[in-house]
Amino acid sequence: AQTVTQSQPEMSVQEAETVTLSCTYDTSESDYYLFWYKQPPSRQMILVIRQEAYKQQNATENRFSVNFQKAAKSFSLKISDSQLGDAAMYFCAYINDMRFGAGTRLTVKP
Amino acid sequence: DAGVIQSPRHEVTEMGQEVTLRCKPISGHDYLFWYRQTMMRGLELLIYFNNNVPIDDSGMPEDRFSAKMPNASFSTLKIQPSEPRDSAVYFCASKPGASGGVSSTDTQYFGPGTRLTVL
Numbered sequence: 224a225q226t227v228t229q230s231q232p233e234m235s236v237q238e239a240e241t242v243t244l245s246c247t248y249d250t251s252e253s254d255y256y257l258f259w260y261k262q263p264p265s266r267q268m269i270l271v272i273r274q275e276a277y278k279q280q281n282a283t284e285n286r287f288s289v290n291f292q293k294a295a296k297s298f299s300l301k302i303s304d305s306q307l308g309d310a311a312m313y314f315c316a317y318i319n320d321m322r323f324g325a326g327t328r329l330t331v332k333p
Numbered sequence: 334d335a336g337v338i339q340s341p342r343h344e345v346t347e348m349g350q351e352v353t354l355r356c357k358p359i360s361g362h363d364y365l366f367w368y369r370q371t372m373m374r375g376l377e378l379l380i381y382f383n384n385n386v387p388i389d390d391s392g393m394p395e396d397r398f399s400a401k402m403p404n405a406s407f408s409t410l411k412i413q414p415s416e417p418r419d420s421a422v423y424f425c426a427s428k429p430g431a432s433g434g435v436s437s438t439d440t441q442y443f444g445p446g447t448r449l450t451v452l
Contacts, residue, residue, distance in 0.1 A: 256437065256438055258440070265445075266422065266445060266446050267443065267445060268424065268426070268441075268443035270440040270441075273438050273440065275438060314375075314376060318437075320378075321366065321368075321378040321381070321441075322378070323375060323376040323377075324375070325375040326375060326376075
């Protein structure tokens, strides 16, 4: 079974600063998909960004970007210009078998 | 579209009772997923359906759990008998199937979840 590891249970960032959340995964497949989800206190799971493994270019969605290192099996999420509304749990997901990391709780300080 | 609808939002029951969680996926979506979220184990996939057919139920913890999808617009997750360790938030999610199967860039759309407490 594939494993997804988020080594940072909690992270904190100052408003307007940049923060990076880590994710590593284990796989023997060459073609796969990785997602980052956000779960605010409302409990709703919201897709933040997605990456196809066959694409070398890192995905970007406004203030959110990833650093995808296929050889290292690393998929980190960078949030730039952090906002109070970014405070949430963030989950990294290996989509081929719907496996999620344990999550990182992000706190944004005003 | 109203999104994925789950009911009830909260359920409190006593050990040994039967619990039924309900889900209405987004119309036109081919895939439906059931997840369980706990502090200890995080978010776990229990089972998923494609066109109403169960494809992978390897995540179902034991025989007390069962899931059905009698038609494209309705699914249930049943626990009988329930135990305190079943207390968790249960999510239902759906996704389109047009772009190449369960492993694709299409996102899953999650419902609001059902918080189950078994006393």
